[in-house]
Amino acid sequence: MSVAETTITRRVVERASRGEKTKDLLFRSVLLLCIGIAFLSLGALVFDVIRDGGSKLSLEFLTDFPSRVSPERSGIQSAIVGTLLLMALCAAFIVPVGVATAVYLEEYADRDRWWNRLIEVNIQNLAAVPSVVYGILGLAFIVRDPLALGRVLLAGALTLGLLVLPVVIIVAREAIRAVPPSIREGSMALGATQWQTIWKQVLPGALPGIATGVILALSRAIGETAPLLVIGAATFARFNPGDLTSDAFTALPLTIFRFISDSNTEFQSLGAAAILVLLALLVVMNTGAVFLRNRYEQKW
């Protein structure tokens, strides 16, 4: 008997009702709409910035120092160098401090002790403190006494570091927690000390997750303007910071702020061009994070 001859005498599986289909469609439309809002606003921003500043992008723009008078000879070299140095110093600060804190909380802290729980709650809270507050903290404790570093690159890096440290700690803790207890047991059963177990088994296993978290934290720090303004970083610098502890410095968001607030529309276009440079840096960093995660993430 061929298939064509078969007739359905009785429907066993019911057809989907019209109402269910409509609900499903409606739900999916709402989801698409929400994604659309996010994408459209990002697209509009990028389009607007490219239209304003795209034509100003050139090698000279990247290598020249800013000028107060002539927009056509103005560049952002000091801002790029300042931002890159800030990020490097910031990473050098947050990686050891953040990872050490995460290791303590995950591997050593006894959750039954109230002070350890207090620390945990406070780290969550600190991650939500507005960045300008960290700027005030940096101004009061790092720029002025007791550290009294002055308005220098190191002070900026430490302030931004404090700002993103909670994020690094939280991400590093998750990465450390993802290393299964059986790995620790296996290591300890061979006679390794707790420190050897952490250093040679747990941290290498958690490294890709930690690295991803650090990059994401830095990509938050790179765009921060308010704390740097509060601690008194320059918005205009005709030189690169040669010395981390004595020279004034600027950074990309500060230079953008300076350009955009100029009354000359030519300078405002330069601001848009600098935004493009900052966005490009961000894309590179986030791509690096995604690459690290996909390439080295440990499947247990």
Next chain:
Amino acid sequence: MTQKVTEPTPENTPAAPAADAPPPAGFRVEPTAPPVTAQSTTAPHEAVFELQGVSVAYGGKPAVRDVTFPIGRNEITALIGPSGCGKSTLIRCLNRMNDLIPAASVTGRVIYHGQDLYGTDIDPVQVRKRIGMVFQKPNPFPKSIYDNIAFGPRVLGMKGDMDEIVERALKRGALWEEVKDRLKTNAFGMSGGQQQRLCIARTLAVEPDVILMDEPASALDPISTGRIEDLMLEIKKDYSIVIVTHNMQQAARISDMTAFFTVELDDQEHRSGRVVEFDKTDKVFTNPSDPRTEAYVTGKVG
């Protein structure tokens, strides 16, 4: 200052000193140590462990109570019994793995070559150097096969050519022929049975005195299980082995001595484990002295 757990290895000790011989230099003698109270008339000729009234509690609730029996050198001692009878809890006391669980507390005495492992001057890290452990689920490190083996010798600072140490351990672990051409590949690419033999080889590489195995073959197929059993019988001439197993045939096939545990309910309906019978494996399986043992080994009670 922690005292090192020194104990005679086959290399530095004349064969099997008599039980009443004076202990070698470097030994800390328990002055108040009670005489060995083996429950069996056929006690092992030389004990590695003397368990004396050992109880383990988690958060104050006893998991296993009042365990007393010796564990003999170069023998395989099997711990059998129904789930929840505290076998795994007990075996984890023998190398102080229970220390990793803050709520666990051990009472009684675990005498290892004359030293109380829970004495105040004992460093658990030193204990674990001498007493290795293989776990239920194979737990290779996320590293190459070579580095899995080399990890232990490296952290212990063992002298000698690492390539040789790795080769020797893999040969003893009956794994060398299968992996010698891919030592640098990740251990996660091995089969489950190979991973477990790697974990055993890894333990052998640090040259322990005792190897504890907590259901080492329960996650493996019969062929892999057979290989692990052959391996255990092969290495017992150099090591003392304690194995927890749910597989009665396995205990009967490989072990010299068997301890049968059972679960008891106390007045508050709390379950805890107890040793019912400890004897030669042949006797436990063919002519047990306790009816509960007989019911269990013959499959009348699961």
